[in-house]
Amino acid sequence: MNVLRRGAGERATIARHAGTVLVGQLAVMAFGVTDTIVAGRFAENALAALSVGAAIFISVFVSLMGALQALLPIWAELHGAGRGHDMGRSVRQSLYLCGAAIVVGMAVLLVPQPLLRWTQVPDAMQADVARYLGVLAFALPPALLFRLYSTLNQALGRPQLVTWLQLGSLAVKLPLSILLTFGGLGVPPLGLLGCGLATLAVNWLMLGMAVWLLRTQPLYRDFALWQRPERPNWAQLRQFARLGVPGGLSVLVEVTSFTLMALFIARLGTTAAAAHQIASNLTAVAYMAPLSLGLATSARVSYWLGAGDAAKARHACRLGFELALGCALVAAGTMAAARFSLAGLYSANPDVVALAATLLLATAAYHLADATQTMCVFVLRCYRVTVLPLAIYCALLWGLGLAGSYLLAYHGLGPVAAMRSPLAFWVMSAAALALTALIFVLLLAWVLRRARSPAALGAAG
Secondary structure, three states, X not given: OHHHHHHHHHHHHHHHHHHHHHHHHHHHHHHHHHHHHHHHHHOHHHHHHHHHHHHHHHHHHHHHHHHHHOOHHHHHHHHHOOOHHHHHHHHHHHHHHHHHHHHHHHHHHHOOHHHHHHOOOOHHHHHHHHHHHHHHHOOHHHHHHHHHHHHHHHHOOXXXXXXXXXXXXXXXXXHHHHHHHHOEOOEOOXXXXXXXXXXXXXXHHHXXXXXXXXXXXXXXXXXXXXXXXXXXXXXXXXXHHHHHHHHHHXXXXXXXXXXXXXXXXXHHOHHHHHHHHHHXXXXXXXXXXXXXXXXXXHHHHHHHHHOOOHHHHHHHHHHHHHHHHHHHHHHXXXXXXXXXXXXXXXXXXXXXXXXXXXXXXXXXXXHHHHHHHHHHHHHHHHOOOOHHHHHHHHHHHHHHHHHHHHHHHHOOEOOEOOOOOOHHHHHHHHXXXXXXXXXXXXXXXXXXXXXXXXXXXXXXO
16 A cells, blocks of 8 residues: 555656646747747748748757756756755856857857758748847847756756746747737837747746746755856766767757758748648647656656665656656547647648648657657666667668658659658658657666666666
8 A cells, every 4th residue: 555655646746747847848839839820820931931940940959958958867866865065066067068058059040051051941931041040049048048947946846936937938928929020019010030039038038037036046045056156077067968968969860850851841832831830830749748757757767866766766767658658649649630620720721731630640650659759768868878869869860760751752762752742751750750769668678677776877878
């Protein structure tokens, strides 16, 4: 009976943490949904340009975010071990990593033309995309710094403050995007640029509120965060790099295999680009559930590893997977069953709706595989296994997924003629992700059978 009670308590802890994170992540995703709907209602060309611009920004932001988010196991272990002052020093050191990420990200966003030419984005679309990314370049620094704040709260098992900030920011973002895009109250209509300016304003607002909370809330007092930053601790930064660099590169491979589809699909015309934007946006919304459960589960696994209880860490892993797979089945079923209604929320163009509804059948399968591999990657990071997943991502997501999709869409693959449709990209990407998920499940099972502490797998990771 005590075992059952403890299991229910651990499951409830993971579910509460994940549920709180999910609400906040959905609020952030609603930023993108808002822009997609607003741009789609403004003009079909604006929606197509948003599809390309969002693909580039998401690739940059989420990859750099992945490097920062990989610090979660380190901080959760310190929390589990009761080493508050060490956590404060670790957080200050992470600012050096965040600064480097900001420089790299802004450089890419401010000069996107080589990437746009390489992916053959139509010339008529490139100017709008470049202007949009130029605004988002200055929205990147507050977004990454806020991600550090979010990761700290997740490591502490206290994501509520982050979620409240994200919900409050959505209440600002929605009317601001509409006002700046369509104009009003003396503001001229700015089109797609208005969506970018709204994101810029909201990101800085969220960071300002996060700084205020760090200065005033008792939750952070024991960590002495506001001491003068130490000089770079290269041993600490190397530890960050061992987790963050492979973690960030893994996210880069995964996200670019997803978002580069938008750039390759753009040459098929505005209908294909708009339909793909709808499918990718809904897939990204559905991904928030496994992402939230991955964060919550990895926080609990790392907490128990820091506390020296490997058995409870494995138990938390199993419970997290049960929750994630249940949620994934519900999301995939909804995507398939309500595909026409969902597509109709984004566009009034019947051609766009019809094509998007077809794509949503493939995205349902994509999501099931994505949820499984996401959970595996988060837990593997707790055991310091990061390089092998990166190699698997490169081989399957870039090789079979992205390259195979391009061949199937434009040149044909074996006996199958060129499809000239975004469906080719979704079908091949879903197949590649399913194989990735299978390999990761086998790898995680091997790790859990042998692991007793994070250090035990340091060499293998």
